[in-house]
């Protein structure tokens with residue numbers, strides 16, 4: 001008689017459309033498909049899964065997704081795209097060149113705040129001196145945001161991955177060790193360089209899985225969970241999709257709470273339900289470009305707030 005398969009617990013380490021790679025407690029990796037809606041997983045999920053019955057192929061099934069600590073995702077008008085579940089922090093990698101979009105950066109930060117995930121910003125290509133200085137200046141509002149009295153709200157790191165790899169690795173490890181970190185960044189910022197620096201040989205590993213699936217597609221379009229240590233305490237999660245960072249899962253009135261420089265002033269407005277767009281006695285508007293004020297809000301941050309408020313106020317169209 002065939003032995004009844006045992007439910008096992010595992011971690012989803014990559015997703016390839018309707019297929020997932022699940023890592024068993026032993027460290028072995030198995031291709032699995034979801035069983036019904038309950039098996040719909042994202043990378044980082046802890047799942048219960050089953051090996052196939054003898055003689056029925058190699059592919060296991062995900063029977064149940066265990067409760068999540070958090071889920072980091074974006075949503076446009078039509079669909080929700082999950083980046084990963086159960087992560088501790090998100091590292092947003094941008095560079096001196098190509099010039100980064102502040103709006104995209106702000107969107108990623110807002111999504112992280114909304115999901116209660118700590119963001120870290122890293123600006124790469126410090127060796128491109130002039131471009132770097134300009135980009136660093138554009139990051140001033142982010143560097144100057146304070147948490148309470150004087151703690152910086154965001155950690156903003158400087159990197160030069162191709163010229164200072166070893167010291168950058170040490171710096172990054174101070175922030176990554178013992179945590180699960182999702183890495184996001186626009187194309188060209190040096191994300192592949194960073195992943196290869198921190199986890200040599202990763203390209204080969206992802207290539208194998210795509211080959212096994214015979215997909216023949218670019219390997220960079222999937223999200224992948226990499227362990228950085230044998231003890232499985234530190235993880236990097238590589239995910240595409242920094243562009244088109246939809247925030248349709250948020251209400252316009254959520255924005256101030258997720259933009260700390262604006263949120264810090266919101267409770268001083270005359271009206272408790274102030275939108276900070278036109279009301280008299282608005283403490284936020286009073287601080288836009290307020291020279292010499294420690295609570296000043298940059299014109300670009302305020303513009304991004306206004307644009308997003310309008311975007312999120314529109315009826316969803318299908």
Ligand SMILES: Nc1nc2c(ncn2[C@@H]2O[C@H](COP(=O)(O)OP(=O)(O)OP(=O)(O)O)[C@@H](O)[C@H]2O)c(=O)[nH]1
Pocket residue numbers: 124125126127128159160161162163185186187188189190191192193194
């Ligand atoms: N000057 C300079 N160039 C860098 C640095 N880090 C990465 N690059 C270069 O920037 C280019 C893009 O780096 P990648 O690591 O491929 O960037 P990516 O973000 O993975 O980009 P995609 O592959 O398009 O997603 C490459 O030519 C790198 O060699 C740096 O610190 N300084």
Ligand SMILES: [Zn+2]
Pocket residue numbers: 266269270274275276277279281282283284285
């Ligand atoms: Zn206001």
